[in-house]
Amino acid sequence: MKKFLVLLQLFASALLLLIGPSSGQLLQARSEASKTLPFVRTSSKSGDIRNDPSLPWRLPQNIKPSRYEVDLIPILDEDVEGLGVRWTVPGSVKIHLAAHDQPTNRIILHVNDIQLMTSETTLNKLDDNSIVKILGMTLNQTTNFLTLELEKDLEINVPYVLRFIFVSQLREEFHGMYRSSYIDPETNATKWIAITQMEALHARELFPCFDEPSFKAVFSTKIGRKDDQIALTNGPSIGNESIPHFPGWTWETFGDTVPMSTYLFAAVISEYGYSEAPSTILPDTVVRTYAPKHHIQRQGGVYPSEKAALILKDFETRFGQKYPLAKMDLASVTDFTFGAMENFGLNIYQQQLLLLFSDETTENERGRLTQILAHELAHQWFGNLVSPGWWTYIWLNEGISTFVQFVGLEAVVPEFKSWDLFIDLTLQRALAYDAIQATSHPLKIPEERWAQQDAMSWFDVIAYQKGGSIARMMEGFLTPPVFLQGLKTYQENKYLQDAVQDDLFEALDVHATGKLPANTNVSQVMSGWTLQSGFPLLQVSVNDANKIDVTQTKYKEPNSPDIWVVPVSVASKDNPEFGAEPEYWLTGKALTLNEAADKWVILNAGLTGYYRVLYNDALERLILEQLQQDHDVIHSHSRSQLLDDYFNFVWDGKNKYR
Ligand SMILES: [Zn+2]
Known part of the structure; x- marks a missing residue:
């Protein structure tokens, strides 16, 4: 530990030489700051907040960063005298920030499990470099909030530069910046690499930052590496120079990124x-x-x-x-x-x-x-250019990207029959998972259920496969050209910003005229699908007037009051077109279809609806007769869903094998 401290101080001196601050100002800031916290290890491993679900996780919105200048020197498997010990990442970050809305003498940002040189933490006004004294720093180990108390208020909308010098770990676990290795088959030597995984909450393990997706900023990165290594990060390489006093080491400089969320920061140092x-x-x-x-x-x-x-x-x-x-x-x-x-x-x-x-x-x-x-x-596009306003909207990232991945697949490798794969890999997988009350949850995660310690548990079948299925359902009832126009408007409205689901729905509304039930908008249609867990079961029967009745209940929970606004596309013996655009909308508990009941009908004909359909015996028999005569008349997607629905109904005891 002692050796480590000596090396750390050497590194700090070296880094100060490299980044060239005014030493007088630094000394002044150092003497003030060091009174409260000479050195701090910012680990939160001891924190256990499982019994306190009411803790606020969100940073105050009144201070926003605009730019990070991150300098990192990942030290792989060998100590480097004067730079650092192995498996560490000495570095510095200058955060350009400004206070908005109201003056404040407090800055709160995230840091976790990083050794901070608190005596080297400085805050300066950007335009004249004047110092704002930092009176103290405190760390909340549960929230990872590092609070800096300032001697005076920050002026509104005036840029400041907050600088930290730190040593973070080149971790063993696969998050933050971590190490990995492979064997070079020619020499049999182990080759070490440094690599990163920041989503969701791990950027704060590499450098202090405002680690929330809506706090977007430009990243300008410099990486110190050995001459025979290559370094990659988000921006393109724009130059390199030798690190003075450290032969064999190079500073590689990378161009600015567009404004982006901290969870998207990445670096790889390798051969x-x-x-x-x-x-x-x-x-x-x-x-x-x-x-x-x-x-x-x-x-x-x-x-x-x-x-x-x-x-x-x-x-x-x-x-x-x-x-x-x-x-x-x-x-x-x-x-x-x-x-x-x-x-x-x-x-x-x-x-x-x-x-x-x-x-x-x-x-x-x-x-x-x-x-x-x-x-x-x-x-x-969906996540990086337009980012989720908060982690409870993760389906806007994962669900939309799951849908779009099949669009991309169809475009470049049509031989894989993208939308056939979608049914099995996405729709039917989501329906199976979403039917289990114990594990399911609304697509839009309820705020009170989100907690920092299990942030990754929400990256689940609901976010990906249900989110993708819900996106495809919207494409189905809006039609592909309208849905695409809406996605374009969403991208345009929220370019380089963050979004919540109503931003998506409002963008779709711009183009949705004539595609929705009367007097509704996309947000109203989608509220049941995004704010309730589970999905509807449509039960189809024949009424006394020989017409077809459809009722909805929550699948596996028939007594639930939940209902959905359900798009119902219909194919029938008289009109065997398996299109996705709905002929009917089920907006309440029940609906009568204007279809003959003595010939087969298939609901959810384009199979873009996110629900199951149970036919009564008479209608089921008509479908079976058609399948036996000429199954190709019924679209393969509908045949697949009939099988999936009916196997599930058998397992649920709703139906028997025939
Ligand atoms: Zn993803």
Whole structure:
């Protein structure tokens, strides 16, 4: 520990030389700040708040950052005298911020498990560099709130620069900045890499920051690396220079990002090689796949680079917004908690979900790999350009991107029959999960149920598969051109900002004329689907007038008062068109369809509705007769859903095998 402190101080001196502050001002700030907290280890591991669900998790909204200048030197497996000890990340961050709305003498931001040099924490006015004294710092270990008490109020709308010097960990666990390794097959040597995973709440483990998705800011990053390593982060590399006094070490400087959320920050330091997509596909964006050199030599990065460029090009045209960064890197790693992560400009993938080897990757694997590519690239628009206002709206990221991944898949690899896959992988999976009361929850997560310690537990089948199914249902009842226009308006209205679900619904409303039940808007139609858990069961029967009656109850909870505004598209023997646009809307408990009851009818004909349908015996028999005579008359999607519904009804005891 002692050695560590000495090295830390050496590093701080070295870094101060590099970033060049005025020493007089620094000393003054240091003497004040050090009275309260000479040195602090900001671990929150001891915190346990499971018994206190009422804690507020949100930062005050009155101070917003606009820019982070982040300098990092990840030290991998060997100590570097004067820079740092192995498995640490010495660094500094300058946060440009301003107070809005009301004057305040307090700054609150996030930090977790980082060694802060509190004596080097400074706050200066940007224009004249004048000092604002920091009287004290306190850390709430439960919320990770670091509160800085200032000697005077910040002036409204005036930019200040808050600077921290710190040492964070190059962690063993797969979050924050962490280490991973692989064996170089030529030399048998272990190659270490530093890599990141910040979503949802881990950027605060690498540098102090306003770690909420709506606090967007430009990132300007510098990474210190060994000369034989390569460094990647969100922005493009724009230059490098030797680190004075440290031979063999280089500062690499990266260009500014667009304003983005902290959870999208990423960096990779490695000895990887890369494959680059042909520049003819997307001339303004360099698309590369990075992986260990032996995988690149086997051409493992060729397919993902080319397909990523094609998908980006398709999405740019489709959503009417250019991909805003000069490059898109796809980096592979073997140690990764998730399948992939959509960090702006630097997507990170589990290796087997990114690289394609013609002599070993199966067609099934190629389909899955392309889907994941399309999903992460969809996020560059849905999540990165337009970010969720808070984590309770995570379906706007994951649900919309799950839907859009199938759009991308269809565009670049139509042979995989994207929408056939969607039914099995997304719709039916969501219906199964959402029917289990114990695990289901509303798509829009109730605020009071969200808590920091289980933030990742909400990245579930509801957010992804139900969210994707709900997006497809909206496309179904609005029609694809109207839904696309609405998504474009949403992108345009909220470009580089954050959004809540009503922002999406309002954008769709602009184009939804004639597509909704009378006197309703998209928000009203969608409230049941997003604010209630579960989904409806439509029961279909024949009434005394020989017409078809439809009633709705909550699936598996018939006594629930919940109802939904249900789009009902119908195909029948007389009109065997399996379109998604609804002929009827079920807005209350029951509805009579103007359809003959003596011939087969299929509800949810385009299979974009998110519900199950149970026919009475007579109607079921008519469908079975048609299936036996000529099953192709009934669309394969409806046949698939009949099977899925009826197997579930059998399991629920609603129906018997015939
Ligand atoms: Zn995602």
